[in-house]
Amino acid sequence: MKRDRIKIDLLIHDLKVPLAVIDAGISSLLKREEKYGPLTEKQKKVLMRALRNTKITQALVGDALEIGKSSEGILNPSRFTISDLVRQSLVEIFDLSNSNTSEKVKNCNDLLELREVLEGDGLGLDVDERTWCEEVCLDEVKIRQILRNLLNNALKYRKSRVELSIEKKDDALFVSVKDDGEGIPSGYHEKIFQCYFQMNGEEACPVRGHGLGLAGVMVLVEDMGGKLYLESDEGAGACFTVKVPLVSKR
Ligand SMILES: Nc1ncnc2c1ncn2[C@@H]1O[C@H](COP(=O)(O)OP(=O)(O)OP(=O)(O)O)[C@@H](O)[C@H]1O
Numbered sequence: 230m231k232r233d234r235i236k237i238d239l240l241i242h243d244l245k246v247p248l249a250v251i252d253a254g255i256s257s258l259l260k261r262e263e264k265y266g267p268l269t270e271k272q273k274k275v276l277m278r279a280l281r282n283t284k285i286t287q288a289l290v291g292d293a294l295e296i297g298k299s300s301e302g303i304l305n306p307s308r309f310t311i312s313d314l315v316r317q318s319l320v321e322i323f324d325l326s327n328s329n330t331s332e333k334v335k336n337c338n339d340l341l342e343l344r345e346v347l348e349g350d351g352l353g354l355d356v357d358e359r360t361w362c363e364e365v366c367l368d369e370v371k372i373r374q375i376l377r378n379l380l381n382n383a384l385k386y387r388k389s390r391v392e393l394s395i396e397k398k399d400d401a402l403f404v405s406v407k408d409d410g411e412g413i414p415s416g417y418h419e420k421i422f423q424c425y426f427q428m429n430g431e432e433a434c435p436v437r438g439h440g441l442g443l444a445g446v447m448v449l450v451e452d453m454g455g456k457l458y459l460e461s462d463e464g465a466g467a468c469f470t471v472k473v474p475l476v477s478k479r
Protein backbone atom coordinates (compact mmCIF):
# COMPACT_ATOMS: atom_id res chain seq x y z
CA MET A 230 0.00 0.00 0.00
CA LYS A 231 1.31 3.47 -0.85
CA ARG A 232 2.54 5.49 2.16
CA ASP A 233 0.11 8.34 1.40
CA ARG A 234 -2.82 5.95 1.21
CA ILE A 235 -1.87 4.48 4.61
CA LYS A 236 -1.75 7.96 6.12
CA ILE A 237 -5.17 8.87 4.69
CA ASP A 238 -6.68 5.58 5.89
CA LEU A 239 -5.20 6.12 9.34
CA LEU A 240 -6.77 9.59 9.51
CA ILE A 241 -10.13 8.17 8.49
CA HIS A 242 -9.68 5.36 10.99
CA ASP A 243 -8.90 7.80 13.80
CA LEU A 244 -12.19 9.62 13.21
CA LYS A 245 -13.95 6.59 14.68
CA VAL A 246 -13.10 7.37 18.29
CA PRO A 247 -14.28 11.00 18.47
CA LEU A 248 -17.40 10.02 16.53
CA ALA A 249 -18.13 7.23 19.00
CA VAL A 250 -17.74 9.74 21.86
CA ILE A 251 -20.19 12.17 20.19
CA ASP A 252 -22.62 9.29 19.53
CA ALA A 253 -22.46 8.05 23.13
CA GLY A 254 -22.80 11.59 24.52
CA ILE A 255 -25.89 12.51 22.52
CA SER A 256 -27.44 9.09 23.10
CA SER A 257 -27.09 9.38 26.86
CA LEU A 258 -28.55 12.90 26.90
CA LEU A 259 -31.56 11.48 25.08
CA LYS A 260 -31.91 8.24 27.03
CA ARG A 261 -30.96 9.22 30.55
CA GLU A 262 -33.10 12.17 31.44
CA GLU A 263 -33.12 11.01 35.09
CA LYS A 264 -29.37 11.67 35.15
CA TYR A 265 -29.05 14.73 32.89
CA GLY A 266 -32.41 16.39 33.44
CA PRO A 267 -35.57 16.59 31.32
CA LEU A 268 -35.46 17.81 27.72
CA THR A 269 -38.00 19.94 25.90
CA GLU A 270 -39.45 18.56 22.65
CA LYS A 271 -37.42 21.12 20.69
CA GLN A 272 -34.18 20.09 22.41
CA LYS A 273 -34.97 16.43 21.71
CA LYS A 274 -35.53 17.19 18.04
CA VAL A 275 -32.19 18.98 17.73
CA LEU A 276 -30.34 16.20 19.55
CA MET A 277 -31.99 13.50 17.47
CA ARG A 278 -30.99 15.27 14.29
CA ALA A 279 -27.42 15.59 15.58
CA LEU A 280 -27.42 11.88 16.44
CA ARG A 281 -28.77 10.88 13.04
CA ASN A 282 -26.06 12.85 11.34
CA THR A 283 -23.37 11.43 13.60
CA LYS A 284 -24.55 7.99 12.48
CA ILE A 285 -24.36 9.05 8.85
CA THR A 286 -20.78 10.19 9.40
CA GLN A 287 -19.92 6.92 11.14
CA ALA A 288 -21.33 4.96 8.22
CA LEU A 289 -19.30 7.07 5.81
CA VAL A 290 -16.10 6.44 7.76
CA GLY A 291 -16.83 2.73 7.65
CA ASP A 292 -17.47 2.89 3.92
CA ALA A 293 -14.26 4.84 3.28
CA LEU A 294 -12.19 2.24 5.14
CA GLU A 295 -13.95 -0.61 3.39
CA ILE A 296 -13.09 0.80 -0.03
CA GLY A 297 -9.43 1.10 0.98
CA LYS A 298 -9.47 -2.48 2.23
CA SER A 299 -11.17 -3.65 -0.91
CA SER A 300 -8.56 -2.08 -3.17
CA GLU A 301 -6.03 -4.24 -1.29
CA GLY A 302 -8.16 -7.26 -2.22
CA ILE A 303 -8.90 -8.19 1.38
CA LEU A 304 -12.05 -10.28 1.83
CA ASN A 305 -13.63 -11.19 5.14
CA PRO A 306 -16.16 -13.93 4.45
CA SER A 307 -18.59 -14.87 7.16
CA ARG A 308 -21.87 -16.76 7.39
CA PHE A 309 -25.18 -14.94 7.61
CA THR A 310 -28.72 -15.32 6.37
CA ILE A 311 -30.14 -13.42 3.41
CA SER A 312 -32.86 -12.09 5.69
CA ASP A 313 -30.27 -10.56 8.06
CA LEU A 314 -28.42 -9.01 5.14
CA VAL A 315 -31.53 -7.41 3.64
CA ARG A 316 -33.07 -6.26 6.91
CA GLN A 317 -29.83 -4.73 8.17
CA SER A 318 -29.28 -2.88 4.88
CA LEU A 319 -32.86 -1.60 4.87
CA VAL A 320 -32.59 -0.37 8.45
CA GLU A 321 -29.39 1.51 7.56
CA ILE A 322 -31.04 3.08 4.51
CA PHE A 323 -34.28 4.11 6.18
CA ASP A 324 -32.52 5.33 9.34
CA LEU A 325 -31.24 8.18 7.22
CA SER A 326 -34.36 8.96 5.23
CA ASN A 327 -37.40 7.70 7.10
CA SER A 328 -36.81 6.59 10.68
CA ASN A 329 -40.45 5.49 10.98
CA THR A 330 -40.02 2.84 8.32
CA SER A 331 -36.69 1.89 9.81
CA GLU A 332 -38.37 1.18 13.18
CA LYS A 333 -41.07 -0.86 11.43
CA VAL A 334 -38.48 -2.90 9.49
CA LYS A 335 -36.69 -3.67 12.76
CA ASN A 336 -39.92 -4.90 14.33
CA CYS A 337 -41.13 -7.14 11.48
CA ASN A 338 -41.50 -10.77 12.45
CA ASP A 339 -41.46 -12.40 9.04
CA LEU A 340 -41.07 -11.89 5.31
CA LEU A 341 -44.78 -11.25 4.80
CA GLU A 342 -44.86 -8.44 7.33
CA LEU A 343 -41.69 -6.91 5.94
CA ARG A 344 -43.15 -6.95 2.42
CA GLU A 345 -46.18 -5.07 3.67
CA VAL A 346 -44.09 -2.39 5.39
CA LEU A 347 -41.89 -1.92 2.33
CA GLU A 348 -44.89 -1.74 -0.03
CA GLY A 349 -45.95 1.32 1.97
CA ASP A 350 -42.76 2.98 0.74
CA GLY A 351 -43.13 1.78 -2.85
CA LEU A 352 -40.45 -0.88 -2.45
CA GLY A 353 -41.18 -4.41 -3.68
CA LEU A 354 -39.24 -7.36 -2.29
CA ASP A 355 -39.03 -10.40 -4.55
CA VAL A 356 -37.40 -13.35 -2.82
CA ASP A 357 -38.71 -16.83 -2.10
CA GLU A 358 -39.14 -18.04 1.46
CA ARG A 359 -36.39 -20.67 1.11
CA THR A 360 -33.76 -18.21 -0.12
CA TRP A 361 -34.86 -15.71 2.52
CA CYS A 362 -33.96 -18.12 5.34
CA GLU A 363 -30.84 -19.49 3.66
CA GLU A 364 -27.38 -19.00 5.12
CA VAL A 365 -24.65 -17.82 2.76
CA CYS A 366 -20.93 -17.24 3.11
CA LEU A 367 -19.76 -13.85 1.76
CA ASP A 368 -18.03 -10.65 2.81
CA GLU A 369 -21.07 -9.20 4.57
CA VAL A 370 -19.82 -5.62 4.96
CA LYS A 371 -19.04 -5.39 1.26
CA ILE A 372 -22.29 -6.93 0.03
CA ARG A 373 -24.21 -4.63 2.38
CA GLN A 374 -22.40 -1.59 1.00
CA ILE A 375 -23.23 -2.69 -2.53
CA LEU A 376 -26.88 -3.21 -1.70
CA ARG A 377 -27.11 0.07 0.21
CA ASN A 378 -25.62 2.09 -2.63
CA LEU A 379 -27.78 0.51 -5.33
CA LEU A 380 -30.93 0.86 -3.25
CA ASN A 381 -30.12 4.45 -2.32
CA ASN A 382 -29.67 5.31 -5.99
CA ALA A 383 -32.88 3.57 -7.00
CA LEU A 384 -34.85 5.33 -4.24
CA LYS A 385 -33.27 8.64 -5.23
CA TYR A 386 -33.83 8.34 -8.98
CA ARG A 387 -37.16 6.45 -9.11
CA LYS A 388 -40.48 7.96 -10.08
CA SER A 389 -42.48 5.91 -7.63
CA ARG A 390 -41.31 2.31 -7.40
CA VAL A 391 -38.29 0.16 -6.70
CA GLU A 392 -38.09 -3.63 -6.91
CA LEU A 393 -35.45 -5.58 -5.03
CA SER A 394 -35.04 -9.18 -6.18
CA ILE A 395 -32.76 -11.76 -4.63
CA GLU A 396 -32.02 -15.19 -6.00
CA LYS A 397 -29.51 -17.92 -5.25
CA LYS A 398 -28.51 -19.89 -8.34
CA ASP A 399 -25.51 -22.04 -9.33
CA ASP A 400 -23.44 -21.15 -6.23
CA ALA A 401 -23.90 -17.45 -6.83
CA LEU A 402 -26.08 -14.77 -5.31
CA PHE A 403 -28.00 -12.51 -7.69
CA VAL A 404 -29.22 -9.18 -6.36
CA SER A 405 -31.24 -6.92 -8.65
CA VAL A 406 -32.37 -3.40 -7.92
CA LYS A 407 -34.83 -1.99 -10.41
CA ASP A 408 -36.48 1.41 -10.50
CA ASP A 409 -39.01 3.19 -12.70
CA GLY A 410 -37.09 6.48 -13.03
CA GLU A 411 -35.69 8.39 -15.99
CA GLY A 412 -33.17 5.62 -16.73
CA ILE A 413 -29.64 5.85 -18.12
CA PRO A 414 -29.02 6.24 -21.88
CA SER A 415 -26.66 3.57 -23.23
CA GLY A 416 -23.97 6.19 -23.94
CA TYR A 417 -23.57 6.64 -20.17
CA HIS A 418 -23.48 2.99 -19.15
CA GLU A 419 -19.69 3.03 -18.64
CA LYS A 420 -19.25 6.63 -17.52
CA ILE A 421 -21.54 6.33 -14.49
CA PHE A 422 -19.04 3.91 -12.96
CA GLN A 423 -16.26 6.50 -13.07
CA CYS A 424 -15.45 8.42 -9.90
CA TYR A 425 -17.25 11.77 -9.54
CA PHE A 426 -19.34 11.29 -12.67
CA GLN A 427 -22.98 12.37 -12.44
CA MET A 428 -25.25 12.51 -15.47
CA ASN A 429 -26.98 15.79 -14.78
CA GLY A 430 -25.30 17.01 -11.65
CA GLU A 431 -27.57 18.52 -9.07
CA GLU A 432 -30.47 19.62 -11.23
CA ALA A 433 -31.46 15.99 -11.88
CA CYS A 434 -32.21 15.34 -8.28
CA PRO A 435 -32.62 17.53 -5.24
CA VAL A 436 -30.63 15.08 -3.09
CA ARG A 437 -26.93 15.83 -3.46
CA GLY A 438 -24.44 13.10 -4.21
CA HIS A 439 -20.81 12.82 -5.22
CA GLY A 440 -20.83 10.43 -8.12
CA LEU A 441 -18.79 8.00 -6.05
CA GLY A 442 -21.29 5.32 -5.08
CA LEU A 443 -21.24 3.30 -8.28
CA ALA A 444 -17.46 3.56 -8.69
CA GLY A 445 -17.17 2.08 -5.18
CA VAL A 446 -19.76 -0.60 -5.94
CA MET A 447 -17.78 -1.67 -9.00
CA VAL A 448 -14.54 -2.02 -6.99
CA LEU A 449 -16.33 -4.05 -4.30
CA VAL A 450 -18.11 -6.32 -6.81
CA GLU A 451 -14.87 -7.00 -8.71
CA ASP A 452 -12.98 -7.74 -5.50
CA MET A 453 -15.61 -10.31 -4.58
CA GLY A 454 -15.04 -11.95 -7.96
CA GLY A 455 -18.47 -10.85 -9.09
CA LYS A 456 -20.06 -9.09 -12.03
CA LEU A 457 -22.36 -6.12 -12.37
CA TYR A 458 -24.94 -5.83 -15.15
CA LEU A 459 -26.90 -2.75 -16.06
CA GLU A 460 -30.07 -2.76 -18.11
CA SER A 461 -31.44 0.67 -18.76
CA ASP A 462 -32.41 3.17 -21.38
CA GLU A 463 -33.58 6.72 -21.53
CA GLY A 464 -36.99 7.02 -19.89
CA ALA A 465 -37.13 3.30 -19.17
CA GLY A 466 -35.93 3.02 -15.56
CA ALA A 467 -32.75 1.22 -14.53
CA CYS A 468 -31.99 -2.29 -13.36
CA PHE A 469 -28.62 -3.04 -11.73
CA THR A 470 -27.90 -6.74 -11.16
CA VAL A 471 -24.98 -7.95 -9.10
CA LYS A 472 -23.82 -11.55 -9.34
CA VAL A 473 -21.37 -12.65 -6.65
CA PRO A 474 -19.98 -16.16 -6.27
CA LEU A 475 -20.76 -17.68 -2.87
CA VAL A 476 -17.70 -18.68 -0.89
CA SER A 477 -17.65 -22.44 -0.27
CA LYS A 478 -18.60 -23.48 3.24
CA ARG A 479 -15.72 -23.70 5.66
N1 LIG B 1 -30.96 4.19 -10.65
C1 LIG B 1 -30.50 5.22 -11.38
N2 LIG B 1 -31.29 5.86 -12.27
C2 LIG B 1 -30.83 6.88 -13.02
N3 LIG B 1 -29.58 7.36 -12.95
C3 LIG B 1 -28.73 6.75 -12.08
C4 LIG B 1 -29.14 5.66 -11.25
N4 LIG B 1 -28.09 5.28 -10.51
C5 LIG B 1 -27.08 6.09 -10.85
N5 LIG B 1 -27.45 6.98 -11.78
C6 LIG B 1 -26.61 8.02 -12.44
O1 LIG B 1 -25.26 7.66 -12.23
C7 LIG B 1 -24.58 8.70 -11.53
C8 LIG B 1 -23.53 8.09 -10.66
O2 LIG B 1 -24.13 7.35 -9.60
P1 LIG B 1 -23.38 7.26 -8.21
O3 LIG B 1 -24.15 6.38 -7.30
O4 LIG B 1 -21.95 6.89 -8.48
O5 LIG B 1 -23.37 8.75 -7.69
P2 LIG B 1 -24.49 9.62 -6.95
O6 LIG B 1 -25.65 8.77 -6.57
O7 LIG B 1 -24.77 10.79 -7.83
O8 LIG B 1 -23.71 10.12 -5.67
P3 LIG B 1 -23.18 9.27 -4.43
O9 LIG B 1 -21.72 9.48 -4.44
O10 LIG B 1 -23.86 9.84 -3.25
O11 LIG B 1 -23.56 7.84 -4.65
C9 LIG B 1 -25.67 9.45 -10.79
O12 LIG B 1 -25.31 10.77 -10.51
C10 LIG B 1 -26.83 9.39 -11.79
O13 LIG B 1 -26.66 10.37 -12.79
Ligand SMILES: [Mg+2]
Pocket residue numbers: 378381382438441442443
Ligand atom coordinates in the same frame (compact mmCIF):
# COMPACT_ATOMS: atom_id res chain seq x y z
MG1 LIG C 1 -25.22 6.96 -5.46
